[in-house]
Amino acid sequence: MAQYKKGSMSWVLRYLIPVKGSMLILLVLLLTTTLFQLISPQIVQRFIDAAFAKGPMSSLIGLAGVYLVIAVCNQLITVALSYLGNDVAWRATNQLRADLLKHCLRLDMRFHNLKTPGEMIERIDGDVTNMSNFFAMFLVQIVGSFVLLAGILAIMFVHNSSIAIVMTLFTCVSIGVMIGIRDLGVTASQAERQASASLYGLIEERIAGIEDVQTGGSVPYVMNRFHRAMRAVFQRGRKAWMLRVVPWNATVILYTMAVTVVLLLGVHLYLTGQATLGTLFLFFQYTQMLNDPIEQLGNQMQEFQKAKSGMRRCRELLGLGSEIQEGTAETLPDGALSVEFEEVNFSYNQEERVLHDINFTLNPGERLGIVGRTGSGKSSISRLLLRLYNMDNGVIRVGGVDIRQLKLAALYRRVGMVTQDVQLFDGTLRDNLTLFDSSLTDEQILETTAQLGLRPWVDAQPQGLQTHLSAGGTSLSAGEAQLFALTRVFLTRPSLVILDEPSSRLDPATEAALQTAVDHLLEHCTGIVIAHRLSTLEKVDKIMVLGRGRILEFGGREALAEDQSSHFAELLRTDRQEELA
Ligand SMILES: Nc1ncnc2c1ncn2[C@@H]1O[C@H](COP(=O)(O)OP(=O)(O)OP(=O)(O)O)[C@@H](O)[C@H]1O
Ligand SMILES: [Mg+2]
Known part of the structure; x- marks a missing residue:
């Protein structure tokens, strides 16, 4: 991935291109709901005015019917939107997760020695999860929010320019405030993530050493470390949350002021006969609707901050090359190797x-x-x-x-x-012995286990070769693990064994069994x-x-x-x- 220029976002496009069809559908659906949202208050306005003027029943029922259909359609589209949004997010980010894991599996040991499992989980899953919303909804919601805002303001200008000016002012100030203080919580959020990564690291490390912890009587010490790590998460989390809600609180205050001004103006227009009751409702409804897209824009901005740090970390990782450079030769001489x-x-x-x-x-x-x-x-x-x-x-x-x-x-x-140390994978005994090579027959495997002295152990397993083994290796004793590993290597018919x-x-009995196994293994290599x-x-x-x-x-x-x-x-x-x- 190193070919992507520093600072360029072109590599992100690689993950978005396969889902572009779904994203287009998302956009169309979003524009449709926006349109419905813009129409609904107009219908209510006509309904109120018709009812107030004691209009014919049939037209009232007609308006109510249209309103109902639009409301139901809107709900259905909302469901479809959330389905499609998740679908796009998962498909795009899973590909990225897979690429990251594949890349890390190829990196050299010097890289892996410096990374704890906890950190690798954070980098392959945590950072990508931070980007998932960005992948799915960012562009779509930003476009949707702007269209809704523009629609509301345009309609308001048609009806009443002074109210429209108040609303436009409110919108501009709200967005300005949000952009101005959007970075307020970023550093605190990063500190929060760091604290939680440390907490996970601590739990992982202590669970990995559970035998030493239990037998060494270090439970109180571990609990003390744990409490300290939790306190750090709590304190930093609280600070980050407080800072994150400031932009939101600022818009709520602005919004309350805007609603008050619009209502005062609206009531004045109604009392002076310049607006009907329906129009008054229309003003109020549109002012209320203004808040959603602005909040949406604020959320998306936060998501964008999160995604940006995720993207930076992912690209950094993908940009790392392995120090081990492969050669091109494919063959080695037949038989045992010097x-x-x-x-x-x-x-x-x-x-x-x-x-x-x-x-x-x-x-x-x-x-x-x-x-x-x-x-x-x-x-x-x-x-x-x-x-x-x-x-x-x-x-x-x-x-x-x-x-x-x-x-x-x-x-x-x-x-x-x-x-x-022998590593077991989550899978059957057979898979663990053959390392998922299905070309070996059960007979070959059993014959080898008999040769190397592992057969009694295999036969003692409840379902023989099909017995499920759990990852880690705790179900094997040290001697069995060695026999197991020897069998595993023997099955690959190597020409050089270390x-x-x-x-x-x-x-002594296990040593003798191991010795026989080693002698067998080394016979031809x-x-x-x-x-x-x-x-x-x-x-x-x-x-x-x-x-x-x-x-x-x-x-x-x-x-x-x-x-x-x-x-x-x-x-x-x-x-x-x-x-x-
Ligand atoms: N991943 C590593 N990073 C840095 N130093 C290491 C690493 N692995 C081993 N060493 C150091 O390299 C030296 C040789 O280690 P090595 O594992 O080869 O020893 P060994 O002879 O196999 O020991 P043992 O008999 O205990 O298995 C040691 O001083 C060790 O501390
Ligand atoms: Mg060693």
């Missing part, structure tokens, strides 16, 4: 380097075990390999191809990763196992010991284990002592 890191340096933020001069080569089919203290950069290596971040410099090749030259889809088709083990210890348990590394070919982002040691597993002065031998000794203890 991996090559050449002089790779990396930092999450520009300040602190996380990986220094990483150089290593892994031949097709080889298995590498990476060990190192927590925070030494093991997971970061896997994230670079999957292009979740750009490295600062250096080259990574998979199957001999620089990963920057590859299409992301081509890379992900062949490379699988099991991360430290396993990032969870750091928590599992019971190249594997990188980031291990916290040295037992996982019994079958790997090579070992890398990482320390503070540097390779401390890299070599064949056997050789390193035998060399008593190596870091790896030292690790093995400590591990054995721990087991004995």
